Amino acid sequence: MNKYIQAIRENICSICVDSDENGVCTLSNKEICAVEHHFPKMIDVINNNETESTDELIVLLREQVCAECNSQNTEGNCNLRDDANCSLDRYFPIIAETIRKVDSEA
Ligand code: SF4
Ligand code: SF4
Numbered sequence: 161m162n163k164y165i166q167a168i169r170e171n172i173c174s175i176c177v178d179s180d181e182n183g184v185c186t187l188s189n190k191e192i193c194a195v196e197h198h199f200p201k202m203i204d205v206i207n208n209n210e211t212e213s214t215d216e217l218i219v220l221l222r223e224q225v226c227a228e229c230n231s232q233n234t235e236g237n238c239n240l241r242d243d244a245n246c247s248l249d250r251y252f253p254i255i256a257e258t259i260r261k262v263d264s265e266a
Contacts, residue, residue: 163262164203168195171258172251194240194248195255198225202248206259214253221252 172195174183187193195202205220222236225248232238240246248255 161199161203163266164259165199167258167262168255172247172255175254176247176251178247194229194231194246195251198229198248201225201228202255203259206256207263214256217256218252221248 169183173179173185176183176185178187178193179185185193202221202225205217205224209217209220211217211220226232226236226238226241229238231240231246238246238249241249244250
């Protein structure tokens, strides 16, 4: 798991709009990063499905992570997603690419 966390810091935090110029997260203690919050399930979605299709992976993310996230309502809508305020949703394609690259190098 540590190798994934390291790769996420290097490849996602470094470009995240919620990080400073050094890639250090600027969220306050009261804010939650969805990438961190859903980390194990996010890894499962990426590792337990072999699809190369980003669209299919996003459907799986919605089904397996968003469906159980408190930010999504019963209609399947999420204000954070709509406002591009969810780091997991915002960077999911590059997150998936990063995790698979780590696995391919293992
Ligand atoms: S919000 Fe999440 S992805 Fe963005 S810099 Fe902070 S920890 Fe990294
Ligand atoms: S897009 Fe919304 S429902 Fe999905 S993980 Fe992010 S905050 Fe949760």
